[in-house]
Amino acid sequence: MSQLPANPTPEETASPMQSKTPTAKHKFEGHKNNIQSFVFLHDNAHVVSGSLDGTMRKWDCETGRLIGEPWKGNGGYILALALSPDGKTIACGREDGSVQRWDTDGKMIKTIWTGHSDWVRSLSWSPSGGHIASGSDDGTILIREAESGKVEVGPIKTNQDWVLSLAYSPLGDRIASCGNNKTICIWDSNTGKLLVGPIEDLGNSGTSVVWSLDGSKLYSASDKFARVFDSGSGTLLHRFQHDNSLYSVALSPKHNVLACVGFGGVVQLWDTESHKPLGQSFPQDGRKELYCVSFSPDGQYLAYGGYDNKITLWMVQDIALQLTVHAPMSKIQDVTQEETQPEPPSSSFPNGDEIMEEDRNNPYDNFFASSQSSLTPAPCDPSRKRRLQNIFSNLSVLRPPVNHAPSVFMRPQTATKASAPQKKEELEEEKNVVRMLTYLQ
Template sequence: MSSGSFIMSILDEAPTLAQPRSTPKHEFKGHKSNIWSFVFLHDNVHIVSGSEDGMMCKWDCDTGLLVGEPWESEGGSINALALSPDGKTISCGRYNGSVEMWNTDGEMSEDILTGHTTWVSALSWSPSGAHIASGSNDGIILIQKAGNGEVEPEVGLMKMRQLEGRVMCLAYSHLGDRIASGAYNKTICILDNNTGKLLVGPIEDLGGLMKSVVWSLDDSKLYSASDKFARVFDSTEGTELYRFEHESFIYSVALSPKHNVLACVGEDGVAQLWDTESHEPLGQLFHQEDRKLLRCMSFSRDGQYLAYGGDHENITLWVLRVIAPELLVRAFMIILQVEKPYSRTLHPCLHHSPASRQVLSP
C-alpha cells in the first residue's frame, strides 16, 4: 500500500472532529472493590489489574474478556502494581506490607519481598530491572534486589524524614539515576538513586496529597497530581514550569510514550487530555456515567490505548485516536509535508470541518 493510500485509510476510519461524545472500546468488569492500579503488558493486548478485593485480573483488549481465572493470594488489598522493564514480571504491593512477584500467566514466585510494616502504596522498577523501589504508609522507601529481596547497602533503606509519613507515589527516572517520590504532607522529593541524597526538594505547598508523579521521556521534567492542577516541574531545579487545570482534584497523571499527550483523571470521574507542547486540551472530556472517583490511568506502550480505573470497580479502555482525533490530523500533516503529491486528496473532514480548520490553523 502506498503512503498516500495508508493515510487515507486511517482518516476514513477516524471520527470527524465535530463528533458527539465518544464511547469506550471495552469495560472490564469482574472486580468486587475499588481498583488502585493496573499495567498494560508489553504485547499491547493485555491488561493486568489489582483491586482492594485482593485479586489480580488479566484482560484481553481485543475481546474485552477476562483471561482465565482471577489471581489470588493471602496478602490482602492490592494498592500498587508495576511491570518489570522486560515485561515478564509484575510486582504487586499488598496491604500486609509485602511485595509479591507474578509472571504474566498468573503464577506467583516464592520470592516475596518484605520490609514494610504496613501497606505498600507505590512501586517502581529500575530501568535495568535489577531493583524495585517500594514506598509505604510507614514512611519508608525500600530499594531491594528484584531476585532475592536483599536490601541494598547505604541507599536501600530510605526513611524520609521530610515525607512525614505515607509515601504516596514513586517513579524511577528513565536513566535510573534518580527517584521521584510524593508524600502525604503535600511534598515532592527527587533523590539520587546511588547515594540516597536529596537532590531536589522538598517541593512544598502543592495544594493536596501527592498522588501521582511521572517523568518526561527525556527526564528533564516531572509531572505531578495533587490538587486541581497537573503541575510540571524542572527536574533539576524543582521550579514549577506550568500547570494544567482540571475540573476537580486529580488522582493520576500519565504520559503517552508515542505522542506529546498528558492524561489526567480524578475525583469527578472525568478524564482530560492535553498537548504537552502547546498546553492546549485535546479531544473532549470523557468519563464514566456514574462519575465515581478515578484512581489510576495509563497508556499502552504502542500509544493506541488509554485506560483508567477507580471506585466504579471496572477498567475502562479507550482508543486514543477516537477520543483525540486531532492526533491523526497532526500525523497526516507531518507526512503531507514529505508526500507532496497527496496534498490534492485531502480527506473531506479536513476540508469541511470547522473544528479541523481550527486545529490546522497556525
C-alpha cells in the same frame, strides 16, 4: 522559584468541538472492590489489574474478556502494580506491607519480600530491571535487588508521611516520590540522598508523579492541577487546571500527550507543548472517582480505573476526534532483553516530552498526525536505540491512591493497626466525612 506563567483561559485553549460522544472500546468488569493500579503488558494486547478485593485479573484488549481465573494471594488489598522492563514480571504491593512478584500468566513467585511495616502503595522498577523501589505508608522507601530481594538502599526516611507514588528517572540514577504531606522529593537511587526538594505548594497530597522522557521534567497530580516541574531545580513550570481534584497522570509513549483523571470521573488529555486541551473533558459513567490511568506501550490505547471497580479501555483517537490515524494499526514486536544505556537528549529535541525511536519504520509514527493538532510525532533517530518498554514501564505503571479521596485511602492516624472489621468500619465513616467535605468545597 520563578513565577508561574499565567494559565490561558478556557476560551483561549478550547479545542474543536467533538462531533459525537466518544464510546469506550471495552469495560473490564469483575472486581469486587476499587481498582488501585493496572499495567499494560508489552504485547499491547493485555491488561493486568489489581484491586482492593485482593485479586489480580488479566484482560484481553481486543475481546474485552477476562483471561483465566482471578489471581489470588495472601496479603490483603492490592495497592500497587509495576511491570518489569523485560515485560516478564509484575511486582505487587500489598496491604500487609509485603511485595510479591508474579509472572504474566498468573503464577506467583514463592519468595515474598517483607520489610515495610505498613501498606505498600507505590512501586517502580529501575530502567535496567535490576532493582525495585517500594514506597509505604510507613514513610520509607526500600530499594531492592530485583532477583534476590536484598535491600541495597534504605530504608530512606522520606518524612512524606505516606509515600503515594514512586518513579525511577529514565537514566535510573534518580527516584521521584510524592507523599501525603503535599511534597515531592527526588532521591539519588544509589545512595538514598535527597537531591531536590522537598518541592512544596502542591495544594494537596501528591498522588502521582511521572518523568518526561529525557528526565528534565516531572509531571504530578495533587489538587485540581497537573503540575510540571524542572527536575533539576524543582521550579514550577506550568499548571494544567481542572474542575475537580486529580489522582493520576500519565504521559503517552508516542507523542506529547498528558492524560489526567480524578474526582468526578473526568478524563482530560493535554498537549504538553502547547498546553492546550485535546478534545473535551468527559466524565466516566456515574462520575466515580478514577485512581489510575495509563497508555499502552504502542500509544494506541488509554485505560483508567477506580471507584467503579472496573477498567475502561479507549482507543486514543476516539477520545480526541481531531486526531487521525494515517497508518493501519499493528502490534509492535517484542523488544530484546539487551539494553543500552540511554543517552542525554540531543539539542534537536525541543522538549522532554518526545522519545527517540528504534531504528526501524514504525506504523505508529503518524498516529497523532493532524493538521488540526499541534502534536508533533517524535523524530526517528537511528543513532539512538532506546528500548521503549524499559522506559515506559517506569513512567506509567505507578498510579497510587489519594488520601483525601472518598474511599479507603483515608486511614486512622493511630500507632497500632485496627482489626479488619474495625478498620473497614472506620474507613467507611471517614469516606462519608470526606464526601461531605469535598461537597462543601
